[in-house]
Amino acid sequence: MNIYDFKNLTDSIHASLSVNLSPTAVTIIEFIIIASAFMILFTLLGLVLVYAERKIAAFFQLRLGPMRVGKWGIAQTAADAIKLILKEPLVTKNADKFLFNLAPFIIILSTFLALGAMPFAKGLHALDFDIGILYLTAVSSFGVIGILIAGWSSDNKYSLIGAMRSGAQVVSYELSVGLSLLTVVILAGSLQFSEIIASQETGWWIFRGHIPAMIAFIIFMIAGTAETGRGPFDLPEAESELTAGYHTEYSGLKFAFFFLAEFVNMFIIAGIGATVFLGGWMPFHIGNWEGFNKIMDFIPSLFWFFGKVAFLIFLMMWFKWTFPRLRIDQLLRLEWKYLLPINLVNILVMAFIVLMGWHF
Amino acid sequence: MKAIVKYIISIISALRTLIKGMAITGHYISHPKEIITQQYPENRETLKMFDMFRGEVVLTHNEDNEHMCTGCSACEVVCPNGTIEIISKRIEMPDGKKKKVIDKFVYHLSMCTFCNLCILSCPTDAIKMSQDFEHAVFDRSQLTKVLNKPGSKLMEGVR
Secondary structure, eight states, X not given: OOOOOHHHHHHHXXXXXXXXXXXXXXXXXXXXXXXXXXHXXXXXXXXXXXXXXXXXXXXXXXXXXXXXXXXXXXXXXXXXXXXXXXXXXXXXXXSOHHHHHHHHHHHHHHXXXXXXXXXXXXXXXXXXXXXXXXHHHHHHTTHHHHHXXXXXXXXXXXHHHHHHHXXXXXHHHHHHHHHHHHHHHHHHTOSOHHHHHHTTXXXXXXXXXXXXXXXXXXXXXXXXXXXXXXXXXXXXXXXXXXTTGGGTTOOHHHHHXXXXXXXXXXXXXXXXXXXXXXXXXXXXXXXXXXXHHHHHHHSOHHHHHHHHHHHHHHHHHHHHTTSOOOOHHHHHHIIIIIIXXXXXXXXXXXXXXXXXXXXX | OHHHHHHHHHHHHHHHHHHHHHHHHHHHHTOGGGOOOOOTTTTTTTOOOOTTOOOEEEEOOOTTSEEOOOOOOXXXXXXXXXXXXXXXXXXXXXXXXXXXXXXXXXXXXXXXXXXOHHHHHOTTOOEEEESOOOOOOSSGGGGEEEOSOXXXXXXXXXX
């Protein structure tokens, strides 16, 4: 395979910095470069995903969506961002000021930590822990603490109900996300993202893992959508019941943080799904079709990753704009009576398949 | 055993209905020609309202400046908010008979709720709802309109 390795680029940056700087200074400069890269990515993701969401939602409902700001409403989200920055940051009178201001940062922190472990392309990977999946599931469920704090400190009954619902939801669905990812970990034999991707060189796990991998993928998509608090599972905000749920009392930039975090969380869930089930940045290969595989290799790995992520995000938006919102009892029943038992049986079947060596 | 079969059937039927729903929205997103949004100020010239739209009450006149309102004031009676005022007068016909005709058909657009009762109650179908919806004016007095055109008279044969 002759896919461009971004390690060449990062190594050359490192080498050119090391020429006349001390190792400490080089490390600090590299930290700053990576941090600013992630901040730019975070902002861009927010802008692009909000625009895509509004446009796709509109087309799903036979509308046009934003059309006025710029051609086809391209600059709409930028205008919205400026509006949010200029807005007054309001705080409720009896709010717990410290926790109220802390909550958005906890949520943003959890999304940043999760984003750091994303393998974007070959060699373009900020944190490659050997316990990558464990780290990601741990860090992405960390955001619920921010939601709980936001709901508690707002001094508003709707916020509190929204936060409590969110707590119940994330605690339940985290289980399904973890177990469905474990199904593939059994196949790949590693928790490290780079090794999971490397193990999919001959084919993506969703195809090679027979039906259990498909079931795990479906469960992952359902549970992942629930974990981001979107789509049919948007009980924490439930605008028709709880005005806006846990971020009712937030305004301006702090509200923007919640809003951005929701969209970047969607990207993270889609990114994990793409990496674990759809081969990350691995091109699409079919068995022995040498010519076809060569053509596929020409598409850069960055495009493969973002293409797969875009597909999964589109799928999640499709869910959101098709299905009605679940009630809280239906939500918990879906998890504890359906997804969890199916998942446990599925993981057993998968372990048996791997034990017998039946997978491709 | 029966419970397990029921459980599996419930999952399959749930998935089937979910896919059915996604097929409907999938049809919508793949057919952008069916989009119903009107981009109003831009398409002002070509915009056509649907037939049942209730813009405002108009009195129809034909090309000879004749209307069909006999001044029976059924619409005035039926109007729930006193939107319509019919001021009638008696004129002498050539054969010496006196006849009641309308002097002014006054319509207060500011009070109208577009309930359509006047149109339904009209025995001669003299009035109808137009499809014009740009009612904004700078002064409230402009919303009080006289619907019969100056010099218009009752159409022959309408009684």
